[in-house]
Amino acid sequence: MANPLSSFLSPALDLLGQNLKILPAVGGAVEDLQHPDREELDDTLLTRGEEAIEAFAETPEPAPDNLYRHTPSLFRNENHFFQFFIDGCISSYYLGTAIEGRRSFPIELAQIGAAVIKRQKDGTLKTFKNKRKLLLLLPRGGGGLSDTLWIKLQRQSPNQEIFKVVDIKEEDILSRQERGKDPRDVAGGKARWEMHELEISLISSIYENQNQKIWTILDGGLRIGNVPKTYPLIGVAKSFAKNPEFFLGTGRKPKRVDITTLLAGLPFSSRTVAFSMKGGNIAFWYVRLREQKELDYPLMGVVKVEVWRKDKKPISSGMADLISRALVAERNVTPYGIDRRWHCHLYPIHMTEQAIRSNFFSRQVLMGCIKWPRPQTGGSNE
């Protein structure tokens, strides 16, 4: 059986191998380790400059001295509220360093995937959509790949739905945060951006033939990429920035609450009131899924919920309660022992990750395509 990547990845790598001097990575390719708190870091970067939260996004407006609302579980058999779950996954490999003339740069290969899982009435899950894409990440232009070779490479990869050559110097909201860092980190940011784009591309497919009132959970925040704002969709982040401060109440001296104090006081099966972000475009709040006594640390077992607000209109308390109650019910079952974020992980999202990863090409298949020309041994006098 032919290697499924041989029709598009192999020609691209052959082209690079023939035109560049390649210093291959040890063993052909080295898998990049994902930063353990990537989601939290991204949230921190994306909320930079918005650390001070000063407004509520809930109606009726909450009182500053009553920031928690009890939201007991609303189980699937009472109200099957969340029926779709979207997530994305990434695995990236450092293939080697390319030398073209006097320029040297890393070659990164990333495998990105996104999937929508539908939960049926009886609780069983079915894959609704599952997409996968390979990215070859290189810098173009000054300090990177020459334009001539770049154009040749693009010509060899006509189907960008399957295989895309990405210029890591083309900045986006995530790779911008890595500017000036190791090009491999920049490539990582770029790959994450592409993954989010893939996730977003699936959202509208959910509602093509579906009831527009069915709710969907997107793993992570809503602020990366162009997330559609018209669908009943929430972003649920397991890890989030720990630096916001809340200034609540009117008057000259509003009540100041840091996030640790806010969440440490959040009881089990409860939510905080909704706060405003992005000038009122997003309402967000926190929900405690697990009792603190079951966990090591008071901030564990809490998720951050984000909802787009059309016309900056605050969310009604009833709707925020409903969303939160349905979320609390999602705490069981949990991927305890498989994922260290089990305390705030939603099992359907975990299964979406599994569905994506099971659709990835294995390391063996990838390695089967990576055959660089044997490097010259010893130095050169040139």
Place this chain on the structure above:
Amino acid sequence: MNKERNIQKIGKTSATDRNPNTSDKFNFWLSPGVIVNPFDIVEVEQVSHEGKSKTFGLVTILEHSTDSPTHLANFISSNFGELEEEPNTPRQGTTIANVNVLSNDKAIYMPIPSEKTVKFADEKEIQVALGIDAMKPEDRIPAGLIKMSNETAAVAYIDRRYVLGPESAHINISGISGLATKTSYAMFLIQSILQKTPEKEKDKIAVILLNVKHGDLLQIDQRPERKFSPEEMEMWESLGLEPKPFDSDKVHYFLPRGRDGQPNSFLTPDIYHTYAYDLDSTADKLDLLFAQVPDTYFTLESIIGEIKEGMRNREPEFRNVNSWDNLLNGKPLFDPDKRATVAKWRDIRGSSIGVFRRHIRRMIKTTQSGIFVDSRSAHEKILTDEIMNIQGGHTYVVDIARLCEHEQMLVFGDLLRAIYSLKAETPEERKTPIPEKIIFFVDELNKYAPKGERVAPLTQNVLEIAERGRSLGINLISAQQFMSAVHPRVTGNCATKILGRSGSAEVLQSDYRFLDKEIKSNVTRLSKGELLLSHAVYRQPVKIIFPKPAYRQQES
């Protein structure tokens, strides 16, 4: 559930890094809602040199696995042990069936690739899977019904050539499956063999049955008192057999004589013969009486040998020894004048003679059931003589149920020797043809051929039948609770083994090494009426059911 949905496709094969498919085994996951049980036979498409082939497999064990790495994770997933809480999303899990490859219809034994659709085999495919399609129709003996989870049923045929020879012979039935299950099955199989024998061949098979429990086999020519249920009738019909008792005019019952001269049996059939043993007819079988008596220095064996030779050659010393009483209380072993055992006889010390006499007294006088007589009446038969005259097409039932153990040993050994002698050294005086095949059924074989280093004369007779019977046309159908208690050379020579439910300690014995570990665990779970059939033609044992006997049984 399968029947309602008329499911044929049941899952897909699955090969993983740690659990690959091999030429012998493969795994498949089950589609939700499908019910599969161990011993179901499945079919998967496989490659071949021309077109495609089909690989058939036997489900051995089913496992359910989830993504939970520990039980603690499941505890936590129930909200830390909350019994009432239902998970919003059930944990992902799948049932995996482990399958032993039975055969491929084009002899391709490549491992089954992953992701191949698995189906239940249909009736025809089950027979292909087991190799039944390769048996000649006239050689097929119905041995039970295979019933699968999707209600598909197929007859498990065994090959006559491997049951009655010449390829192999002998059947052993083992297990603790329940009241009279083993006997019922043996009788079903004998009826099946007889009914499926072509008319012109029927007169060439004689059957000897040893009745060892109650009156189990003393009414085999009578119709059962109860009526067959429609399901039972359907089963008989599926098997292609007629539910009828043995022909009355061809069944002969031999009952042991009791102390009062009447038959010593749990039941007395309308027509029967009584048998008894006098010294004259027993002298050359005395060793059988001593089968269970320890004889470390072979002194008892020497005495028995001397007596046997003396009586056969009518030596002067034995001229007056014509009854058990004479043997015990007269010369040459006893001195009536001194009223004591002789001090020495033919270099055998008096103390040994004394031991022999004490045993004989115990067996013939004090603990006998009435079978030993000093002189037989005219209607009391000698079993050996009767066996030497057996006719093909007839069934002979010898009752030993109420006999003492040493008497049972004697009768069993006597029958074996007579059959062996009939087939090995045809008596000159015999006028009618000797049956080509003799089927001999015995229950509680462990009594007569126990496992152990010491091979008693009786065990030796059983071993000879097991090892040489096939060539002589003697076929042993034996049964016992524990196969491990029987001499391995006997069970090892049985080409067909039937297992009923057995304990886990029993199936761990080396005698069961022909079974896979997974199948062994299934043997411990067989229900009453379910048996495992291991036949020389089959690559794997199969689970079968069989109908209740078509003859009358004594109510327990």
